[in-house]
Amino acid sequence: MKKVLLVGLGTMGTGHFFSHRTAAGSDLIAVCDVRYDMAKEKLTNFQSDTPLYDDMVKAIEDCRPDVVDIVTPTFTHAELAIKAMEMGCDVLCEKPMALTAAECERMIEASRRTGRRLMIAHVVRFMAPYMYLKSVIEGGKFGRLLRLDMKRISAIPRSSSDNWMQDDELSGGVILDLSIHDIDFARYMFGDPKKVSGLYYTQRDLTEYATADLTYDGFSVSVETGWYKAWIPFTCGYTAVFENGMVTAAGDDVFENGNKIELKPEMEELSIGSPCDTLDGYAREIQYFISRLESGGEFDASTPESSLGTVALCRKIIEVCDKI
Numbered sequence: 427m428k429k430v431l432l433v434g435l436g437t438m439g440t441g442h443f444f445s446h447r448t449a450a451g452s453d454l455i456a457v458c459d460v461r462y463d464m465a466k467e468k469l470t471n472f473q474s475d476t477p478l479y480d481d482m483v484k485a486i487e488d489c490r491p492d493v494v495d496i497v498t499p500t501f502t503h504a505e506l507a508i509k510a511m512e513m514g515c516d517v518l519c520e521k522p523m524a525l526t527a528a529e530c531e532r533m534i535e536a537s538r539r540t541g542r543r544l545m546i547a548h549v550v551r552f553m554a555p556y557m558y559l560k561s562v563i564e565g566g567k568f569g570r571l572l573r574l575d576m577k578r579i580s581a582i583p584r585s586s587s588d589n590w591m592q593d594d595e596l597s598g599g600v601i602l603d604l605s606i607h608d609i610d611f612a613r614y615m616f617g618d619p620k621k622v623s624g625l626y627y628t629q630r631d632l633t634e635y636a637t638a639d640l641t642y643d644g645f646s647v648s649v650e651t652g653w654y655k656a657w658i659p660f661t662c663g664y665t666a667v668f669e670n671g672m673v674t675a676a677g678d679d680v681f682e683n684g685n686k687i688e689l690k691p692e693m694e695e696l697s698i699g700s701p702c703d704t705l706d707g708y709a710r711e712i713q714y715f716i717s718r719l720e721s722g723g724e725f726d727a728s729t730p731e732s733s734l735g736t737v738a739l740c741r742k743i744i745e746v747c748d749k750i
């Protein structure tokens with residue numbers, strides 16, 4: 427078991443709070459949030475007596491966790507992760523790793539200097555439909571991949587603390603915050619594209635959306651993302667067309683040539699080389715992180731260097747997109 431301190435009990439941190447209960451090997455011993463009263467009320471509602479702090483350093487000094495799980499706004503990731511590693515903790519940190527490649531490099535340097543382990547929580551790599559797609563691409567079930575379309579859109583997120591997510595300086599905007607899931611999956615699977623191009627449309631309070639094309643040798647990947655003013659449900663999925671067939675996903679549902687298939691944990695296990703006794707991607711990424719800490723194995727399903735590369739690719743896409 428690893429003793430875990432969860433830092434950040436906002437929108438995503440609440441999800442992590444419950445995933446730590448599901449993930450084998452995790453012992454959540456304390457929570458920290460600078461909005462102490464908000465977090466206290468949440469813990470009361472969850473009928474939890476988990477100790478609560480408003481300062482990460484104090485929480486680490488008091489509780490001596492093995493692991494710090496950072497689920498705070500993106501602009502705080504680098505400083506908190508580096509501090510936690512310097513204080514002797516292994517760190518799991520939400521995506522994006524940080525706002526810039528330079529900050530990511532500082533995090534990797536801190537991991538090397540302190541000898542503490544660092545993994546970025548790219549949950550899509552641990553989600554069943556994407557793990558399944560990985561196994562189809564690598565196993566060659568339908569032959570060569572010709573085209574992959576990925577999509578991820580939602581209403582404008584309004585629940586972030588002080589609305590930091592709507593400030594590009596703090597969140598990086600919709601490409602770095604939301605589309606990163608699909609851009610990261612493409613890069614995880616295929617590496618850096620030969621060419622990128624795209625469109626980026628921003629009209630504050632109405633929408634911020636982007637489409638980007640990533641060109642690889644012999645196939646291409648398109649990503650579409652957007653935050654919209656209208657209340658629309660969170661929608662994500664993909665269409666992968668191969669020489670001999672097609673795999674599509676809509677949310678958690680996966681179809682082969684139009685026929686829904688049932689995903690089984692053992693089919694996906696191959697994808698990360700680690701047991702998958704839960705289908706919840708968030709619990710699975712935590713479980714994977716802890717199992718690799720315990721075995722001393724590499725985080726080969728999510729190395730910090732690959733997370734740095736993803737931030738760099740997102741930044742490149744933002745730079746080259748035609749702004750409309």
Ligand SMILES: NC(=O)c1ccc[n+]([C@@H]2O[C@H](COP(=O)([O-])OP(=O)(O)OC[C@H]3O[C@@H](n4cnc5c(N)ncnc54)[C@H](O)[C@@H]3O)[C@@H](O)[C@H]2O)c1
Pocket residue numbers: 433434435436437438439458459460461480481482497498499500502506520521522547549585586587588603
């Ligand atoms: N993987 C996913 O599916 C997913 C989904 C949403 C958000 N995220 C990521 O999770 C991170 C958090 O996003 P969110 O939507 O939960 O934001 P949020 O604003 O809802 O929550 C962040 C929480 O961190 C707290 N906080 C800020 N600074 C702190 C500090 N120094 N110490 C302790 N607590 C601090 C805030 O008070 C807040 O409660 C972001 O990096 C975001 O990109 C990931």
